[in-house]
Amino acid sequence: MTELTELGVAQIRDGVANGDFSAVEVATAFNANVAAAQEALNAFIIATPEKAIEAAQATDAKRARGEALGKMGGVPIGMKDLFATFDVQTTAASHMLEGFKPQYESTVSQKLWDAGAGMLGKLNLDQFAMGSSNETSYFGNVISPWKRNDGGNAALAPGGSSGGSSSALAARLCPAATGTDTGGSIRQPAAFTGTTGIKPTYGRCSRWGVVAFASSLDQAGPMARSVQDCAIMLEAMAGFDAKDSTSLDMPVPNWEAALSGDMKGKKVGIPKEYRVDGLDEDVAKSWDDGIAWLKDAGAEIVEISLPHTKYALPTYYIIAPAEASSNLARYDGVRYGLRDLPDGANLQDMYAATRAAGFGPEVKRRILIGTYVLSAGFYDAYYTQAQKVRALIAQDFAKAFEQCDVILAPTAPSAAFGLGENVDDPLKMYLNDVFAVPASLAGLPAMSVPAGLNREGLPLGLQVIGKAFDEQGVLNAGLAIEARAQFSAKPEKWW
Amino acid sequence: MSTYRIQGATGDWEVVIGLEVHAQVTSNSKLFSGSATAFGAEPNSQVSLIDAAMPGMLPVPNRECIRQAVRTGMAIEAQINKWSRFDRKNYFYADLPQGYQISQLYHPLVGEGSLTIEADEKAGIPADKVIGIERIHVEQDAGKLMHDQHPTMSYVDLNRSGVALMEIVSRPDMASPAEAGAYLSKLRTILRYVGSCDGNMDQGSMRADVNVSVRRPGEELGTRTETKNVNSVRFVMQAIEHEASRQVDVLEAGGKIVQETRLFDPGTGSTRSMRSKEDAHDYRYFPDPDLLPLELDDAFLEECRASLPELPDAKRARYEGELGLSAYNAAVLTADVDTFAWFEALLAETASAQGKQPAEVAKQAANWLISEFFGALNKLGKSLEDSPISHEQAAELLALVGKGTISGSIAKQVLETMFETGDNAGIIVEREGLKQESDTGAIEAKVDEILAANADKVAQYKDGKVALFGFFVGQTMKAMAGKGNPQVVNEILKAKLG
Incomplete structure (x- = not known):
């Protein structure tokens, strides 16, 4: 029998249902991997092996009673530490929330537990999901299990902000994990680690109980090692939630059942503006591979134009920090989380001391940017303008989708970079999201699937962007790529 | 301006x-x-x-x-x-x-x-x-x-x-x-x-x-x-x-x-x-x-629009127009929700108790509410909300006045007793024998007594000191413990004094 930790969601679900192995066996195997890799990869902020076992036992008991198992029955998963989990520390990787145990469960995590999943632990991330390398976590950066093939031993970034999720998936610490994507935080880490992840249409997954970064952009989604696994998990996560006013009131389709890699009659748009000067050669090549694969799957390739692409990143870096500066105002030391109360401090002093100690430098940078762009005299020049550009970007996509069904582009402009390589230059770091951010601004479903390895032996991802609500189209194109890329590389175990 | x-x-x-x-x-x-x-x-x-x-x-x-x-x-x-x-x-x-x-x-x-x-x-x-x-x-x-x-x-x-x-x-x-x-x-x-x-x-x-x-x-x-x-x-x-x-x-x-x-x-x-x-x-x-x-x-x-009640300006205009209330009374009664609610309940009860249209008894109800009832409540330091009597009880009292069973001044006394005991007006009037005397014979007898006892004043009145008429009314009412029907008393006195 193959090692249980090599199995994906569908295989575990079916294997448990068929009695090939028990859910407890699966949970035990993953728990062991989590524990063994913790020191080297730092993918989890806390492990919850007992939760994984508890859920597995419940699934096994259900099976013994002959009851139907859920969509995720017997599948242990990693939970990004941005999702509030009842009585289990929830930190957003910030000192501000160290030790915070919510007395509530996020809608998405609750749906996953209801579907039969169990929790292996809370996954590390960039602090408040702000970052592209996991270097902003208060609990130390996550290390990618991948190494360059140059014989060097440089520690690589797993991407971010869902870097704990991507690293854990690539290292077989879990078969699936939750991610959240505000400006690429599911797709870029998936691309960096040879894993698969989808950010659904804005509003598909409830934001209730997810620590907010930028409300109009934040969207949860699944990360796994196959398109099918993502489809299964997304079905479990998605759905209308009356507790989230921006939640989509639409039925959740049966995405898994409708999966098809046949692209006959489909048009795939190639945005010319994404072919930027100085695009990494390997990235360009993988994009060409993707085009060829989709053609092979029967699709017609059309060139499209998304003329406002170059404004997407600046627009994102106005809107996201603006919302963050306000969303993070609640961390003030008054009601929960960190309180730093120097001797003789008044209320203002307490705010200042608490927030100085509780937030990391990147979070502070974004709060400052956001406060600035919203301040009197600058609001119209920045925020109002950014909202107009955001509308134009959404319009670009709407026009493009008159000509095509899905859009194919690289996920990130490069493969994983070394830890520390970008930390001194925030702008260079922000550029990582240049291909991911437009779909976020437009609220569109977008996924990253592994396309192959670059010359350094590191994974590259291809991004499929779809029409609003057309996760199926995105998943199907992803499946067509997956079937042809035949990506089977995995990091050699060094931990 | x-x-x-x-x-x-x-x-x-x-x-x-x-x-x-x-x-x-x-x-x-x-x-x-x-x-x-x-x-x-x-x-x-x-x-x-x-x-x-x-x-x-x-x-x-x-x-x-x-x-x-x-x-x-x-x-x-x-x-x-x-x-x-x-x-x-x-x-x-x-x-x-x-x-x-x-x-x-x-x-x-x-x-x-x-x-x-x-x-x-x-x-x-x-x-x-x-x-x-x-x-x-x-x-x-x-x-x-x-x-x-x-x-x-x-x-x-x-x-x-x-x-x-x-x-x-x-x-x-x-x-x-x-x-x-x-x-x-x-x-x-x-x-x-x-x-x-x-x-x-x-x-x-x-x-x-x-x-x-x-x-x-x-x-x-x-x-x-x-x-x-x-x-x-x-x-x-x-x-x-x-x-x-x-x-x-x-x-x-x-x-x-x-x-x-x-x-x-x-x-x-x-x-x-x-x-x-x-x-x-x-x-x-x-x-x-x-x-x-x-x-x-x-x-x-x-x-939202359909659920709106009659608003203050409209209500005030209606009170003046349809109900014929004075501008002052209309303003007082419409100034607050509790007040108009009480008034409208009282008005409905009063009309039905006397078998009349609301417009026919509106003035009576409004005057009584503002000048008698509010005053009595004030004395007790109470608001309409915690009034010791209900509007049904008040309507019964007004009906007794309206039908001439008791006089306005007796009504004041009855109201006080109602506040103290919570009893209905009819019961109090019955129990304390406060019914107004409208029997001409009985009133004539009393008037004769009063005129006989005050022959000097009768002489003065006949000499032209007509202001003394009030004195005779007062004396008669006093002799009848306030229960004489004032209208009948007036008529008989006028007739006797010539």
């Missing part, structure tokens, strides 16, 4: 006043959470995860709060915006868990409207005056800090955090403290009619920010100050008087008015500076990304 002027050392000054009234929306739960809103609950007993701004919590608008604000807008004949949006007003304070208040700056729910304040010569309001209302928007209330619970720390009570408020912003259309007082009273009346705010100013359900400036008659507007959170009609008037004279003093001494926020001290009736414009917060308003724009459909608006 208001003739209110402040006489300064250098001449007359006009006052320009605008009010921003915060009215707590009557609803069972808060604007964006399901928490209860009852006044006076244990601190922090009505706080949801949302009100405490726990990580990942999201607001969901409460339909009833929106409905109440729309109905209020309709009651002031305002434009209702079918598309509006919530904005965040960002600032840090310990009573503001989110670090921002969800409000509506850019696109309020209710636009331009107005209300009319009535002429009141005594108060210096020579004619009815229309006061413009710029907008009504909906927003969250903050919590409350308690500074008296601990020697070195302040406590926070979040019960009020997230409760829905309407901010009702007037135009600077008022020109005297009396006009401002009348506006606030009228607004309170309308809110209570609509049922969108209980108007309990002492519980903080309604409070006003008072904008005041002064100018030479007819000149450009002066710089204004804003006095925050004034919580009674009287205090609003005091604050304006004080603030206007202070501004005149400053200007006449060659100084300038600083645009600033001021506080009212009810103890001294004066205002003092809280913070100047330079220290003002930059609230960094922006649309709340957790909430979709609020879009109202026609069915919702129709329901």
Whole structure:
């Protein structure tokens, strides 16, 4: 029998249902991997092996009673530490929330537990999901299990902000994990680690109980090692939630059942503006591979134009920090989380001391940017303008989708970079999201699937962007790529 | 035009006043959470995860709060915006868990409207005056800090955090403290009619920010100050008087008015500076990304309109027209919800008890309510709400008077007994033998006795001292222990005295 930790969601679900192995066996195997890799990869902020076992036992008991198992029955998963989990520390990787145990469960995590999943632990991330390398976590950066093939031993970034999720998936610490994507935080880490992840249409997954970064952009989604696994998990996560006013009131389709890699009659748009000067050669090549694969799957390739692409990143870096500066105002030391109360401090002093100690430098940078762009005299020049550009970007996509069904582009402009390589230059770091951010601004479903390895032996991802609500189209194109890329590389175990 | 002027050392000054009234929306739960809103609950007993701004919590608008604000807008004949949006007003304070208040700056729910304040010569309001209302928007209330619970720390009570408020912003259309007082009273009346705010100013359900400036008659507007959170009609008037004279003093001494926020001290009736414009917060308003724009459909608006009650102006006109009440009585009876509710119940009962149309007994009921019943309640220090007798009981009493069973003066006595015992009027009249004597023979006998006993006065009367007629009436009534039918007594006396 193959090692249980090599199995994906569908295989575990079916294997448990068929009695090939028990859910407890699966949970035990993953728990062991989590524990063994913790020191080297730092993918989890806390492990919850007992939760994984508890859920597995419940699934096994259900099976013994002959009851139907859920969509995720017997599948242990990693939970990004941005999702509030009842009585289990929830930190957003910030000192501000160290030790915070919510007395509530996020809608998405609750749906996953209801579907039969169990929790292996809370996954590390960039602090408040702000970052592209996991270097902003208060609990130390996550290390990618991948190494360059140059014989060097440089520690690589797993991407971010869902870097704990991507690293854990690539290292077989879990078969699936939750991610959240505000400006690429599911797709870029998936691309960096040879894993698969989808950010659904804005509003598909409830934001209730997810620590907010930028409300109009934040969207949860699944990360796994196959398109099918993502489809299964997304079905479990998605759905209308009356507790989230921006939640989509639409039925959740049966995405898994409708999966098809046949692209006959489909048009795939190639945005010319994404072919930027100085695009990494390997990235360009993988994009060409993707085009060829989709053609092979029967699709017609059309060139499209998304003329406002170059404004997407600046627009994102106005809107996201603006919302963050306000969303993070609640961390003030008054009601929960960190309180730093120097001797003789008044209320203002307490705010200042608490927030100085509780937030990391990147979070502070974004709060400052956001406060600035919203301040009197600058609001119209920045925020109002950014909202107009955001509308134009959404319009670009709407026009493009008159000509095509899905859009194919690289996920990130490069493969994983070394830890520390970008930390001194925030702008260079922000550029990582240049291909991911437009779909976020437009609220569109977008996924990253592994396309192959670059010359350094590191994974590259291809991004499929779809029409609003057309996760199926995105998943199907992803499946067509997956079937042809035949990506089977995995990091050699060094931990 | 208001003739209110402040006489300064250098001449007359006009006052320009605008009010921003915060009215707590009557609803069972808060604007964006399901928490209860009852006044006076244990601190922090009505706080949801949302009100405490726990990580990942999201607001969901409460339909009833929106409905109440729309109905209020309709009651002031305002434009209702079918598309509006919530904005965040960002600032840090310990009573503001989110670090921002969800409000509506850019696109309020209710636009331009107005209300009319009535002429009141005594108060210096020579004619009815229309006061413009710029907008009504909906927003969250903050919590409350308690500074008296601990020697070195302040406590926070979040019960009020997230409760829905309407901010009702007037135009600077008022020109005297009396006009401002009348506006606030009228607004309170309308809110209570609509049922969108209980108007309990002492519980903080309604409070006003008072904008005041002064100018030479007819000149450009002066710089204004804003006095925050004034919580009674009287205090609003005091604050304006004080603030206007202070501004005149400053200007006449060659100084300038600083645009600033001021506080009212009810103890001294004066205002003092809280913070100047330079220290003002930059609230960094922006649309709340957790909430979709609020879009109202026609069915919702129709329901809001259909649910509106008869409003104060219409009711007053009807009382004067249909019911034939005096302007004064109509004004008194329509000034408050409790009053007109009592009156209308009494009127219906009275009409049915006497088998007449309401219009036929309206004057009787109105006069009795205002001059007898209110007075009796006042004596006991009670309000209509805790009246010892019901309107059915009152109607029975009025019917006894209307049918001539007892006289008006006996009715007073019966009412007192009703207050004391809670018994019905009929039972009291029966028990105490208070029925009016209308039997001509009996009254004639008494009159004869009185005339015989007062032969000298009869002689004087016949000599032309007709004023003595009242004396004979009084003596007769006294002899009959007040139970003589006054009309019959009069008639017989007239006949006998010739």
